[in-house]
Amino acid sequence: MNFQAPKGVSEYIPPRSAIFEFVREQLCAPAKSAGYKYMELPVFEDTGLFARGVGESTDIVTKEMYTFEDRGGRSITLRPEGTAGVMRAVIEHGLDRGQLPVKVLYSGAYFRAERPQKGRYRQFYQVGIEAIGLNDPLIDAEVIWLADQAFKNIGLKNYRLEITSLGDAESRAAHRKDLLKFYETLNLDEATASRAKLNPLRLFDDKRPEMVEAMSKAPKLLDYLNEDSKLHFEKVRAYLDALGVQYEINSKLVRGFDYYTGTTFEFIHLGLGAQSAIGGGGRYDKLMSELGGQDLSGIGWGLGVDRTLLAAEEEGVIPADLGNADLFIIPLGTQLAAIKIAAELRSAGKVVEIAFGDRGLKGAMKAADKSGAKYVLVLGENEVESGSVELKTMSSGDVKSVRISDLVNAI
Ligand code: HAM
Numbered sequence: 001m002n003f004q005a006p007k008g009v010s011e012y013i014p015p016r017s018a019i020f021e022f023v024r025e026q027l028c029a030p031a032k033s034a035g036y037k038y039m040e041l042p043v044f045e046d047t048g049l050f051a052r053g054v055g056e057s058t059d060i061v062t063k064e065m066y067t068f069e070d071r072g073g074r075s076i077t078l079r080p081e082g083t084a085g086v087m088r089a090v091i092e093h094g095l096d097r098g099q100l101p102v103k104v105l106y107s108g109a110y111f112r113a114e115r116p117q118k119g120r121y122r123q124f125y126q127v128g129i130e131a132i133g134l135n136d137p138l139i140d141a142e143v144i145w146l147a148d149q150a151f152k153n154i155g156l157k158n159y160r161l162e163i164t165s166l167g168d169a170e171s172r173a174a175h176r177k178d179l180l181k182f183y184e185t186l187n188l189d190e191a192t193a194s195r196a197k198l199n200p201l202r203l204f205d206d207k208r209p210e211m212v213e214a215m216s217k218a219p220k221l222l223d224y225l226n227e228d229s230k231l232h233f234e235k236v237r238a239y240l241d242a243l244g245v246q247y248e249i250n251s252k253l254v255r256g257f258d259y260y261t262g263t264t265f266e267f268i269h270l271g272l273g274a275q276s277a278i279g280g281g282g283r284y285d286k287l288m289s290e291l292g293g294q295d296l297s298g299i300g301w302g303l304g305v306d307r308t309l310l311a312a313e314e315e316g317v318i319p320a321d322l323g324n325a326d327l328f329i330i331p332l333g334t335q336l337a338a339i340k341i342a343a344e345l346r347s348a349g350k351v352v353e354i355a356f357g358d359r360g361l362k363g364a365m366k367a368a369d370k371s372g373a374k375y376v377l378v379l380g381e382n383e384v385e386s387g388s389v390e391l392k393t394m395s396s397g398d399v400k401s402v403r404i405s406d407l408v409n410a411i
Helices: 016-033 047-054 059-063 083-092 137-154 169-184 190-198 200-205 209-215 227-243 305-315 335-347 360-371 381-386 404-410
Strands: 044-046 067-069 075-078 102-111 123-132 159-165 261-269 277-284 298-304 327-331 352-354 375-379 388-393 399-403
Touching (some): 016 102, 016 123, 016 137, 016 305, 044 047, 047 059, 047 075, 047 083, 083 102, 083 123, 083 298, 123 137, 123 305, 137 159, 137 227, 137 261, 137 277, 137 298, 137 305, 159 227, 169 190, 169 200, 190 200, 200 209, 261 298, 298 305, 327 335, 327 360, 335 352, 335 404, 360 375, 375 381, 388 404, 399 404
Antiparallel strands (some): 044 075, 067 075, 159 261, 277 298
């Protein structure tokens, strides 16, 4: 019996897994350097958290959750996203009662029962941040800038940032009134009408051509922003301009969650085809209080590691020697000495591999070649005795004599 991975999951095996690690680290780096603190959370939570947090009108809650009953009869769901779990943890551990804003960083696997295709998986990976407790346009701009920096760090160029504002409750209420009036003129089918009832904005996300056409005439929320919301959004834009972040305004941008208010945004990669969103996020005014916490606004994003990796491959910006060893040692009857030399170099931060087994020199050279190591040396009794080795640079074939004690500087 041969087993295969479940349908639609993404997994990374060597050598490509080194690229995955690289991309994930690069995505985390700007947020870490801005003081976001890492958080590790469970991959499953009480189903109610997501129903409540993510929103009943969303595809995620209605069609895509991996929900099951555990052995104690509790309804459990594999996390489809990170924000609701972060809110739960922040409230449960009282972080919202400490210094504000709470700034956290997380990364891990997320689960959505979607139709699998390139860039869309049932288990996928995100890096995310949340900044909770301050409703300040400067934080919005910094949060967006951190995502932009993350993509730039990796070397991505061929993407675009779209932003909009969903306004505050008053702005949305004014818009909603006119939007519902507009829907009355459309003769919506039952399913669509009930989605519109749960969240009228959701229909901007409807991909059916006739709906796209109809919605092009719908009133836009951006035109309904009250003074406060308008000013907030103007400041966000001014800060982004000052920080040199390029963006486009997309008044029809709708994200897949009901919790967003105010500033929302999405990063679209132009070389990925259909699954082009490499990251997205926004502000949420009511999420904390709806989940039982204090009435604090927050903002954050999730960046897709899988899609960012695809984008980086597409743009050809992955460093070539990721995960390769610095040195490959081929011992000839000197295994123990080799391990000791390797241990010393490794503790100095070098990546060192040793040829194991009895493959003979030819087989070991082949293994060295395959490993992609930068340097190779053959360690015989003579070398151990003399304390000097012939160090071969694999790319050029050049060989030079190096003292074993000086290897750390030579490689
Ligand atoms: P999201 O837009 O649903 O936002 O997901 C963020 C990113 O995860 C997407 O832009 C995409 O790159 C990646 N992604 C989503 N679904 C899949 C999938 N099925 N396969 C591969 N990649 C996928 C959130 O999850 C929000 N929690 C972000 C956020 C944080 N908003 C505020 N704070």
